[in-house]
Amino acid sequence: MAARAATMKQGIGTWTTLDIVVVAVVGVVFGLLNSPFGLIYQSFQAAFGPIGANIFGVFNISQCLAMFIVRKPGAAIVNMLINGLVQMLSGNPAGAITLGWGLTQGLGAEAIFWATRYRHFDWKVMFLAGAWANVFSNFWTYGVYGFGGQSVQILVAGTVVGFFTYGVMSGLVALAIGKALQTSGVLRSFASGERAT
């Protein structure tokens, strides 16, 4: 019975009310945090262009942590759409640009979790999810900030820098927070509470 319940919790379309609430709350909390972080981000991107825009890699903790907890298809995208909306409404200096980041960062992380069938959450997967969320967000960043006029080499260099900064500062940080929550036992009601990783 317990095994069946665990299987059902892994399936598509089996979101519980608790899952929805947690995905939304994580999105709101990190959306509020990301707004002041946006000031630091703007300083870097204004000073160093495409590479500077990829240095401060804390913006993808939200969807990585939400997916780590609930482990349901769509969690990363839904979480980041909420996150982007909250960033815009809470005074992120980028304004409505955050909506585009929400969509692209959600898609990037979701793609990695989809590729691992939403069943593997070790450090490699979490690193890639945080990193790829930023790789995808550059589609939006390079467009809206006009970085697309620069050379391919500069744009690729920015993407490579972001791959590592976001992998560590978002993916691995989300993993550390998720592991701490697992250890504390508060995730017992979620899919993440039933697995070691």
Added chain:
Amino acid sequence: MNFATDAGYWPWAAIVLAITAIVLFALRRYTDAQEARG
């Protein structure tokens, strides 16, 4: 923002999309192989 005349944007986008496809394909195969092994 003027994507049509942006020098580096489209080549960069093509590179990123190609690498993304390769990474996702490899990750999927790696995951299936891991799970098949138990």
